[in-house]
Amino acid sequence: MVQKKSEVLMDLSLRRSIFFPSAEIYGDSFSGFWDYGAYGTAIKNRIIESWRKDLVEKEGFVEIDGCQILPEKVFVASGHLNNFNDPLVQCNKCHSLHRADSLLGKEFELTEGTPIERFDELIKENKVVCPKCKGILGKTKKFNLMMGTDIGGTGKLKGYLRPETCQNIFLDFDRIYKTMRKNLPLGIAQTGKCFRNEIAPRNSILRIREITQMEIEVFFNPNKINETENFEEIENFKLRVLLEGKKSTEEIKAKDLVSKKIVSGKLIAYYLSRLQLFYENLGIPRDKLRFREVGKEERAFYAKEGWDFEVETSLGWIELVANNYRTDYDLKNHSKVSSKNLKVKEETEFIPHVWEISAGVDRTLYVLLELALREETKKEEKRLFLSLSPKIAPFVAGVFPLVKKEGLGEKAKEIFNELLAHKLPVFFDVKGSIGKRYARIDEIGIPFALTVDFDSVKDETITIRERDSTEQKRIPIKNLAELLWKLSVGKTTFKEL
């Protein structure tokens, strides 16, 4: 039987410790919590580093690092305390817990706004029973997804682990705006953990309880939504969009999204374009990605416009990034509950509007790995490898002495240290046959192998082998650092060497 792609990836991930269940030595540990091993961590860090360069620093945005635990009032203001719920239903017979919306399935078009009584009606009408034991289901309840904790010893101070990273950004906006000498539009970014008490975590790192996000909130003057600098750079860029009510994805130029009023203004078309470009650069093929227009029924009540950035995998379309026009909802409510004036003064006084670009790191990593998975048979030999872009591979190259003896070990170590001094992500390995070392780095997606052999000591050259083609070329050692840097950022390709 042919193994499913998601299963092949899971096997590989466990075999090479890319990601694996947290606290796994305890057989009864919680589901929905995952650890990353050395290669998973390296890939994750490189995704975040690419995001920081392309979407934060390039745009002149600032990055903060806020606390993961925040006081209850923050979530009164944000609406999470009242509205961040999933419909929970319990089986009367086996007592297992389920999400009522997942049990009912997609055909009923259930949204965050569906009243809780509606779930009971639908369960009854459609004779839905417990998927585990076929028992009768109890009444649907609202279940808040936030994880709470007591702060200090009084038992009176309630805190919550943030369910999304954006709240820190709203809380810190006023200080950042006033102290960083920035004008609107001002982007504030943050990467870090957030926590959701998912009722039924599933699909490995796709639906989890401890999540890493990369989030950007762009604060802007709503009257200047069409005064976006640099819009000309992307005006002819073709975005792949699935419009509400349509069955197929179409390509629409950024400027046409604006002129046809599909988006609220140039600012939105600009950041959607930047985001698509970013993911294309990380190696997601164009035909596998789209922005799905989030309909009014499905959107959060405060969102004026929403676009889910989705990628097609063996498990269907996976949402990687939520893009939302949050209007002045967040600052207005924090201002109300905290009694702090959060208006800015630029010509007039107003509360800035917010465009949100909220990306999941774990999902991005999963999708990039699954799309990079290759299995091929050459000369009756089976080979499994990850065709990851050099931009996000755990390392750009492995440095290998052919053998440890006769000075090759020292020579290879010298080259490795020199590349490290240039801050290049490289990896040193001397264990096992050279064939085995190649197979190992192929599996974890390292695009190049640099082999130091007997000729290297004589003529100062080295063999470079490419992962995908397994082709080899001979190159001088003295250009190595520059060449590897060019390969790692996509300024040159192996073919051009």
Ligand SMILES: [Zn+2]
């Ligand atoms: Zn049951």
